[in-house]
Amino acid sequence: GQQLNQSPQSMFIQEGEDVSMNCTSSSIFNTWLWYKQDPGEGPVLLIALYKAGELTSNGRLTAQFGITRKDSFLNISASIPSDVGIYFCAGQLIYGGSQGNLIFGKGTKLSVKP
């Protein structure tokens, strides 16, 4: 099946640091979404991107829809302890996908640096 390669799998953050993660695929997407999941909860939508090249911010979060339509990144600036959690990218294929059906990455787990 189709896959999204999300990296890194995990990372440790120190308060105040900037964080970056990305998703890539060999397929072309018409939508990229970024979600955050806290323990014991469902994923919560952070940012939605619908156009190639689109750069969108939501507070300290910034995400971009890659020009090639095959990738997206999420940046978190000046991280704070409540940023800890698992971040998922998700996309809808242009070809071979059905309306509303998303493919999810495996997630990037953000933890506080010990």
Add this chain to the structure above:
Amino acid sequence: DAGVIQSPRHEVTEMGQEVTLRCKPISGHNSLFWYRQTMMRGLELLIYFNNNVPIDDSGMPEDRFSAKMPNASFSTLKIQPSEPRDSAVYFCASIIDPVTYNEQFFGPGTRLTVL
């Protein structure tokens, strides 16, 4: 507005028992999705409905799993008989209009443990 509602939040059952998970999508949303999440496999789409009609059930693991959406405000996912490997967190998500938007809104999930 209330988000996606799932019940129960936790379910512990014994192998061989029937399990029914419930979901109420956000009012006005036309599509509903059932996912399973495990550490090993991440988020897997099981089935999704558009206007109460099942569109794609290719992710349903086997005949033990079945899903229904009798009306726009209610869906069930049933496992009969349940097995220990079914232990996972099951999420329901809904979209207002899959043609225009792909933003799925997730419920809090049901954590299923099959002993």
